Amino acid sequence: MILLIGVLLAVISIVGLVLAYRGLRGDTQTVVFILCLGGLVLGPLLAQIGVIVAGHWILARLSSLWSRAGVAPRIAGRDAVANPGRIVPAFGAIAACAFLATSAFGGAAVLIDDARSQWSPQAPNTVSRRTCGRMVPPWRRTARRARRPLRR
Secondary structure (H helix, E strand, O other), X not given: OHHHHHHHHHHHHHHHHHHHHHHHOOOOOOHHHHHHHHHHHHHHHHHHHHHHHOHHHHHHXXXXXXXOOOHHHHHHHHHHHHOXXXXXXXXXXXXXXXXXXXXXXXXXXXXXHHHHHOOOOOOXXXXXXXXXOOOOOHHHHHHHHHHOOOOO
């Protein structure tokens, strides 16, 4: 039950964020937007707790499906159901790593988008227009100087 609540909360928060961001034209200081951000963090955490709590039940259901696939999956499924104390913590660790990686990638994407939206050229427009067509890589300049005769 906790697993389903977490997944539904995450999906509803994603839809709410998209609708709020489009409807508010980038205004991120509203109550709806902040609640959706909280739901986006709380939903996956609840889903992770649900995976840990319901891990043995999930393994038992998956084991019945694996038994039809062959001998090796049947033995692995039987072992997993017989010893949930070894397998369920691994589920929790995998879910935690996935959550942290997703959060890190999401945070990096937000920072990159923020930096991109605030970027402006450092030089005045006149400088960039004059040099734009005549930019030569430094290695070519050095090669041209090497080919010229030395002035005495």
